[in-house]
Amino acid sequence: MGSSWFNQTPINLDLNIGPQHRRNPLMKEETGSLPLAGKTSSPREELEAKLERMSEENERLKEKLASMQASYALLQNKLVDVMATSSSEVAGPPSPTKKRKGDDSAEMSDDSCKRLREEARPMISKLCVRTDPSDPSLVVKDGYQWRKYGQKVTKDNPCPRAYFRCSFAPACPVKKKVQRSAEDRSMLVATYEGEHTHPGSSSQIEPPNGDGLNLSSAASAHPSPQVRPSPST
DNA sequence: CGAATTTGACCTGCGC
């Protein structure tokens, strides 16, 4: 079994939060275009710079989270699949559904994904991400590069559905459908299908950090060229 | 200049 998606590098985000006294020289300064008061080191600029860093970090954090969600969903699906394969005859207990509401997003994964597997085989994974920003239906950066190849409007949802394909590798059977929630405009339902054949997701690699701390990117290229023979009969 | 996005046309499976 391919276990490449498991050896993902640990969470090594260099967050800007907290007391960051040192500023990375790679931060671009836009002070040159701010001819306001003659003050050179006005607190406002500092705040703006900090806010910019925050925004950047937020961006990275967001895509990181999306990537982790994707990985988690994939893992969950695999687990369910292997479980179903192992014990085909599931006892089907009443399954005490403990409903805990009022939580963050991505809470329904452990619940809906299983149901999804039982109900719909072809779909590999489905995850919902909360996206409030002005994203009509753009390329969600979840760690892979997607190229939109279609957009249709379904009669179920007034919002159009976008079709994406992975363009990271020349041949990647992975497809993705993105559609907003029917009622909640801030919910994006992404349906992933297929599995990536190229190693790594560019979202985990961090930009060149000044300090040469850990440069051993451990290029454990798991080729895993063998296509999975789709054990499911 | 190349690649990605947009957008209408075209194809296909399914229900009636």
Add this chain to the structure above:
DNA sequence: GCGCAGGTCAAATTCG
């Protein structure tokens, strides 16, 4: 057999 709904393609256009 026809119509509908969803999915894909491909040319034109835009972005970098």
